[in-house]
Amino acid sequence: MNYDFKEIEAKWQQYWATNQTFKAQNNSDKPKYYVLDMFPYPSGAGLHVGHPLGYIASDIYARYKRHKGFNVLHPMGYDSFGLPAEQYAIQTGQHPANTTLVNIEGGVDKDGKEIEGYRKQLDRMGFSFDWSREVRTSNPSYYKWTQWVFIQLFNSWYNITSDKAEDIGALISIFEKEGNTNINAICDDDTAAFSAADWNQYSKKEQEEILLKYRLTYLADTEVNWVPALGTVLANDEIVNGVSERGGHPVVRKKMTQWSMRITAYAQRLLDGLDTIDWPQPLKDTQTNWIGRSEGAEVTFQIPNSEFEIPVFTTRPDTIFGVSFMTLAPEHELVEKITTPEQKDEVEAYVAATAKRSERDRMADVKTISGAFTGAYAQHPFSKEPIPIWIGDYVLAGYGTGAVMSVPCGDQRDHDFASHFNIPIPNIFKDVDVSEEAFADKATTVIANSDFLNDLSYKEAVRKAIDALEDLGQGRGKINYRIRDAVFSRQRYWGEPFPVYYADGMPQMIAAEHLPVKLPEVEKYLPTETGEPPLGNATHWAWDTLKNEVVSNDLIDHKTVFPLDLNTMPAWAGSSQYFNRYMDPHNDAEIFSQEAINYWEDVDLYIGGVEHATSHLLYARFWQKFMFDRGLVPKDEFAKKVINQGMITGTSAFVYREEGTNNVISKGLISNKKVMPIHTNVSFVNSSDELDIESFKEWRPEYKDANFVLEDGKYVVGREVEKMSKSKYNVVNPDAICEAYGADSLRLYEMFLGPLEQSKPWNTAGITGVHSFLKKLWRLYFDENGAKFTDATPTKENYKTLHKTIKKVEEDIENFSFNTSVSTFMICVNELSSQKCTSKEILESLAILVSPYAPHIAEELWEQLGHSTSIATIAFPKFQEQYLVESSKEYPISFNGKMRFTMELSLDLDKEAIEAAVMAHEKTQQQLQGRTPKKVIVVPGKIVNIVG
RNA sequence: GCUCGAGUGGUGGAAUUGGUAGACACGUUGGACUUAAAAUCCAAUGGACAUUAGUCCGUAUGGGUUCAAGUCCCAUCUCGAGUACCA
Numbered sequence A: 001m002n003y004d005f006k007e008i009e010a011k012w013q014q015y016w017a018t019n020q021t022f023k024a025q026n027n028s029d030k031p032k033y034y035v036l037d038m039f040p041y042p043s044g045a046g047l048h049v050g051h052p053l054g055y056i057a058s059d060i061y062a063r064y065k066r067h068k069g070f071n072v073l074h075p076m077g078y079d080s081f082g083l084p085a086e087q088y089a090i091q092t093g094q095h096p097a098n099t100t101l102v103n104i105e106g107g108v109d110k111d112g113k114e115i116e117g118y119r120k121q122l123d124r125m126g127f128s129f130d131w132s133r134e135v136r137t138s139n140p141s142y143y144k145w146t147q148w149v150f151i152q153l154f155n156s157w158y159n160i161t162s163d164k165a166e167d168i169g170a171l172i173s174i175f176e177k178e179g180n181t182n183i184n185a186i187c188d189d190d191t192a193a194f195s196a197a198d199w200n201q202y203s204k205k206e207q208e209e210i211l212l213k214y215r216l217t218y219l220a221d222t223e224v225n226w227v228p229a230l231g232t233v234l235a236n237d238e239i240v241n242g243v244s245e246r247g248g249h250p251v252v253r254k255k256m257t258q259w260s261m262r263i264t265a266y267a268q269r270l271l272d273g274l275d276t277i278d279w280p281q282p283l284k285d286t287q288t289n290w291i292g293r294s295e296g297a298e299v300t301f302q303i304p305n306s307e308f309e310i311p312v313f314t315t316r317p318d319t320i321f322g323v324s325f326m327t328l329a330p331e332h333e334l335v336e337k338i339t340t341p342e343q344k345d346e347v348e349a350y351v352a353a354t355a356k357r358s359e360r361d362r363m364a365d366v367k368t369i370s371g372a373f374t375g376a377y378a379q380h381p382f383s384k385e386p387i388p389i390w391i392g393d394y395v396l397a398g399y400g401t402g403a404v405m406s407v408p409c410g411d412q413r414d415h416d417f418a419s420h421f422n423i424p425i426p427n428i429f430k431d432v433d434v435s436e437e438a439f440a441d442k443a444t445t446v447i448a449n450s451d452f453l454n455d456l457s458y459k460e461a462v463r464k465a466i467d468a469l470e471d472l473g474q475g476r477g478k479i480n481y482r483i484r485d486a487v488f489s490r491q492r493y494w495g496e497p498f499p500v501y502y503a504d505g506m507p508q509m510i511a512a513e514h515l516p517v518k519l520p521e522v523e524k525y526l527p528t529e530t531g532e533p534p535l536g537n538a539t540h541w542a543w544d545t546l547k548n549e550v551v552s553n554d555l556i557d558h559k560t561v562f563p564l565d566l567n568t569m570p571a572w573a574g575s576s577q578y579f580n581r582y583m584d585p586h587n588d589a590e591i592f593s594q595e596a597i598n599y600w601e602d603v604d605l606y607i608g609g610v611e612h613a614t615s616h617l618l619y620a621r622f623w624q625k626f627m628f629d630r631g632l633v634p635k636d637e638f639a640k641k642v643i644n645q646g647m648i649t650g651t652s653a654f655v656y657r658e659e660g661t662n663n664v665i666s667k668g669l670i671s672n673k674k675v676m677p678i679h680t681n682v683s684f685v686n687s688s689d690e691l692d693i694e695s696f697k698e699w700r701p702e703y704k705d706a707n708f709v710l711e712d713g714k715y716v717v718g719r720e721v722e723k724m725s726k727s728k729y730n731v732v733n734p735d736a737i738c739e740a741y742g743a744d745s746l747r748l749y750e751m752f753l754g755p756l757e758q759s760k761p762w763n764t765a766g767i768t769g770v771h772s773f774l775k776k777l778w779r780l781y782f783d784e785n786g787a788k789f790t791d792a793t794p795t796k797e798n799y800k801t802l803h804k805t806i807k808k809v810e811e812d813i814e815n816f817s818f819n820t821s822v823s824t825f826m827i828c829v830n831e832l833s834s835q836k837c838t839s840k841e842i843l844e845s846l847a848i849l850v851s852p853y854a855p856h857i858a859e860e861l862w863e864q865l866g867h868s869t870s871i872a873t874i875a876f877p878k879f880q881e882q883y884l885v886e887s888s889k890e891y892p893i894s895f896n897g898k899m900r901f902t903m904e905l906s907l908d909l910d911k912e913a914i915e916a917a918v919m920a921h922e923k924t925q926q927q928l929q930g931r932t933p934k935k936v937i938v939v940p941g942k943i944v945n946i947v948g
Numbered sequence B: 001g002c003u004c005g006a007g008u009g010g011u012g013g014a015a016u017u018g019g020u021a022g023a024c025a026c027g028u029u030g031g032a033c034u035u036a037a038a039a040u041c042c043a044a045u046g047g048a049c050a051u052u053a054g055u056c057c058g059u060a061u062g063g064g065u066u067c068a069a070g071u072c073c074c075a076u077c078u079c080g081a082g083u084a085c086c087a
Helices: A005-019 A052-067 A083-092 A096-105 A118-124 A140-154 A168-178 A196-201 A204-212 A263-276 A281-291 A317-322 A341-356 A359-364 A412-420 A458-472 A571-575 A594-600 A616-629 A693-699 A734-741 A743-752 A764-781 A796-814 A818-834 A840-850 A855-864 A911-920
Strands: A032-037 A071-073 A156-159 A164-167 A217-227 A232-234 A252-261 A293-302 A309-314 A325-328 A371-379 A386-392 A403-406 A475-481 A500-503 A506-509 A542-544 A549-551 A561-563 A605-608 A642-644 A648-658 A663-665 A675-680 A707-709 A718-722 A890-895 A899-904 A935-939 A942-947
Touching (some): A005 A118, A005 A743, A032 A052, A032 A594, A052 A605, A052 A796, A083 A096, A096 A118, A118 A734, A140 A217, A140 A571, A140 A616, A156 A168, A164 A168, A164 A616, A168 A196, A168 A204, A204 A506, A263 A616, A281 A616, A293 A317, A293 A371, A325 A371, A341 A371, A341 A386, A458 A475, A500 A561, A571 A616, A734 A743, A734 A764, A743 A764, A743 A818, A743 A855, A764 A818, A764 A840, A764 A855, A796 A818, A796 A840, A818 A840, A840 A855
Parallel strands (some): A032 A605, A663 A707
Antiparallel strands (some): A217 A232, A293 A475, A325 A403, A371 A386, A500 A506, A542 A561, A648 A663, A648 A675, A935 A942
8 A cells, every 4th residue: 555645635635625624613612722824815826835834834733732622713714905906907907806716716817827726725735724714805794894893993082091992972972061171082183172162062074073183093184105106005014115015116205185093092002012922022022113112201492582382302301401403304394484584595495405305315315414504593491592493304204293402412313413514512421522422321321511410310310301391391201102103095996995985074984784885896997087096986986875875976966975985995904803703704793793702712823924013913903902992802912922934935046148148158157257147947947956958948938049058068057045936936836746745745844844933945855855754654554465553562662652752742833843843753753663563552643643744644544543533633642751761750879978969760771870870980070079969961871971 | 223033064954941962854975676767775974083992173253151051141253134314
């Protein structure tokens, strides 16, 4: 009997599907365990070998937990809204819903090319997903609930006193009774105070405008990152180095009316929550930096003889006496108001010059110091000295108040600016020379030349300065966060439409019972000619408030029929609630039943890429906290533990064309010739980097007549590790691996490659190792005559090998070091086969141990051993110490008649042998002098060391 | 610049967290089986001397702590990730 992996794998995949082996129930006597993967965006390119890495790891863990007696929820779905399908639609006119469906379920694309689809690819790898719970973010039955959460956010405000989100109705009744003066709420900065009387006489529209300043999602004119090439707005985390993450298009700043999420209300809780969850430290660090909390003070500088004052944020209020000038961002609203007539031309020229420079230029050109003097002076709050007010582009309009108090002796940027413009640099630090550079070490700071702050340390001076500022009414302690409210509107087609129509210019929510508001059909997926988003092309995109349905735009009368919002939601909307929806995915009456959410509660293990640190993983935490505040979910963090799997990179291959010739030169012969590297398809290259020239020529006909310059009769390609991508021709398809070696081999090999968290290049060379392990495993059970296993009693050695393996594998899985347990299996099989073990008892246990890693072969072995049910929920074998160490008691040993010490006696040594070895050990004499030995390190036959 | 993380054979990587460094696998070399190939099996494989039995050197570099350091501490170098005029 041979190991026929193709037949075995097809058989068991069919079995699992037919029997719904992995269907999870929403209640059980067993403890629950929720293992989640980041669901994929189903792109047309299909899966490559890098994608399943995390899925394999989570699948091993999920299967292990089932063996350990847990009721495991292990779902999968698709993040099926997204830009690529829309780009494809723009190019081809194909409806994104169709392309998405084909990408998931397979079919034929518009060029007649067969697409296999994600589902088939995933099935082929033998994952134990509960497919009955599949969700797709672009299905109306799913995004109905995304829209629903949006409405809940709209109907909520953040109460600072209770430190949670509350119903907007509560806020309205407070307004009616006492206005807003006593309310401690998160709201827009420009919210004016009003009394109950004021409120009650406001028009409905005025009231709505005010409420919008408090709602957790609100409309605002925000400066956004507009990408003309894509016709859309991107969030800050979708921009890399001033260009769009996807496509690398230039980004410009533009003001637009957009939905925003008041995530800033949760800044502190998002920080605090990090201490309560088991997430990777780098991920926590990234979120911490992104939230960017800094403690300091807000200080108000008055401009004498004017109505203006300038608030600044500083982390160093202790250096207030070192202020020798102030700097405003060029965009600061006061710039034009305070500039003196003499300075007007210079300032205007400078402001115009900075406005012209793109964000990218400004970032690239950090070194150049530039600025202009406004001619105006503010007054120092304590010394009352005049402080010149400058503008400079090193101050950012978007952070703090867009203005700084400049302390050149304590901040290097201020120091550079002062030196450049010959502004005085007063020193306020004791015994420090600040003439060359600023002094910023808080720990050793001692303040001088600072009136009432003299001789104080940093900490003392900060407190005293803030107290004094508060007494003057010119400042207070303040915590500033870098994180901004998240813009939530996208000018795209393929996303969730907003359940919002506009009456009298004010947004109105569509009642929950009329959801979902489905995406309308459009002729064109591009923005309209008037610059409106793609939904502006829809002819049926108006809301009839009588019929409660979407109707033709022609019917808009602003009395009963109103225009709908033309924007759609960003990609992170759907992914911020999917982990909860999996708990009850077919519920059409509720987002999930309370029964389901209270049973599953939260995700126990979440595996996915670190690239979502400041997007999905932050926004999802925000939504969860909001849902928690509103009593919808029992936990305020959605995932207890996160693991970031590393990326599997590709190993690209290059051929080298000599410039200006028809020569394609082998790598070793380039020396100093001028060559152009050209990507070649990695499938034409064998493991010793030799190129199959004929295949290459066929693939790239333009090189049909090229002259290939060989070394030793071979063409050797160059190699480089790059991200796996279609355009780099370095993609390795898991289907090809499954075809050649089987899914079990692929699963084992991806784990064997190295630690889960580590990024590593794909290299098929070693896969024969794990494949031959599976064959050896098979041969432990069968030979050419059939089954080998017997009822023979296992030997001591058999038990020892087995229990060694149980212990190690269990530890490895619990620690997520799946790579080393593959080695452990190999050692186990080698030992058992050299022991000629045929004991059914041992072989049964071994099959269960292997089952999470290589489930197909395990199921087959299990069946062949005579069992009629799936191995999936069979209890994991119990580790028993006794088989490893016969007597593990502490053993006293005398030495030189006086000293006594203890040690663990291993199987391999008896007391006499150890005593003899200790006596014989050459280092014993020196090392034990004057010490009481505590421990002897022993390896078979040898004393390694003696610990005093 | 700042914040994390990492540097171990020809290669991917182990090392019970301070206790035999290089498990396991790939690759390479030699051998067995075979008409041959594939497959399979066996042996060797960090380096240098000795080739018997051994000795010395070895975990980026330089120091330190310790009976004992890949592991801990200090400094330096290199690579990777995140972030960046954040006041």
